[in-house]
Amino acid sequence: MATINKNLSVYDKSTLPSAKDFRFGVVVSEWNDTITEGLYKGAEDAFLDNEVPAQNIIRWNVPGSFELIYGAKKMLQTQKVDAVIVIGCVIQGQTKHFDFVCEGVTQGIKDLNVQTDIPVIFCVLTDNTMQQSIDRSGGIHGNKGTEAAIAAIKMAYIRQQASLTHDYANQNLLTSGALQLDEGTPLELKE
Ligand SMILES: Nc1c(NC[C@H](O)[C@H](O)[C@H](O)CO)[nH]c(=O)[nH]c1=O
Numbered sequence: 001m002a003t004i005n006k007n008l009s010v011y012d013k014s015t016l017p018s019a020k021d022f023r024f025g026v027v028v029s030e031w032n033d034t035i036t037e038g039l040y041k042g043a044e045d046a047f048l049d050n051e052v053p054a055q056n057i058i059r060w061n062v063p064g065s066f067e068l069i070y071g072a073k074k075m076l077q078t079q080k081v082d083a084v085i086v087i088g089c090v091i092q093g094q095t096k097h098f099d100f101v102c103e104g105v106t107q108g109i110k111d112l113n114v115q116t117d118i119p120v121i122f123c124v125l126t127d128n129t130m131q132q133s134i135d136r137s138g139g140i141h142g143n144k145g146t147e148a149a150i151a152a153i154k155m156a157y158i159r160q161q162a163s164l165t166h167d168y169a170n171q172n173l174l175t176s177g178a179l180q181l182d183e184g185t186p187l188e189l190k191e
């Protein structure tokens with residue numbers, strides 16, 4: 001389903017978990033800041049609408065979308081947060097730079113989700129025109145920042161619930177053959 005068929009700002013509060021005890025990091029790119037500020041406001045408003053205390057929202061700025069990767073990594077390393085949102089706006093120019101920035105950020109944020117235990121939400125517009133970005137940061141198609149905040153709340157809850165269950169990671173990976181132990185490595189399965 002394309003964005004034009006789904007307003008990015010629509011959500012049902014009654015279906016969301018409580019977010020009042022969660023802490024969120026938000027890393028914001030300064031490139032196309034009229035757009036990224038609109039995305040941030042959408043995210044912030046959605047957090048506040050869901051009882052996230054203002055002091056539980058930690059915002060850092062970075063120069064451009066490519067720096068979102070490093071900014072999110074350092075946020076994860078230094079701040080006690082339950083999820084991170086990276087906010088950027090990449091708009092096609094005259095060269096292939098757009099492709100490399102978009103691919104690099106996408107892969108970098110994916111890697112953080114694989115390598116760390118904190119969900120990192122991808123709120124990066126990758127648009128052909130400024131108008132498309134305007135439409136998706138509080139315009140006719142809603143606000144992707146709102147969508148990202150709701151995703152952050154949901155993923156923080158999933159992480160919280162997962163931490164309450166038995167850690168089957170070793171067992172599952174071992175039985176699936178994905179985890180190769182050296183000979184003689186004592187296997188400690190958590191009871
Ligand atoms: N053209 C856009 C950029 N380019 C800058 C890069 O993100 C990066 O900051 C630079 O290459 C230095 O490492 N960034 C955006 O966020 N949006 C653009 O449209």
Ligand SMILES: CC(=O)[C@@H](O)COP(=O)(O)O
Nearest residue numbers: 091092093094095097098
């Ligand atoms: C995404 C970009 O880096 C791009 O907007 C830069 O513009 P150009 O490709 O004309 O140098």
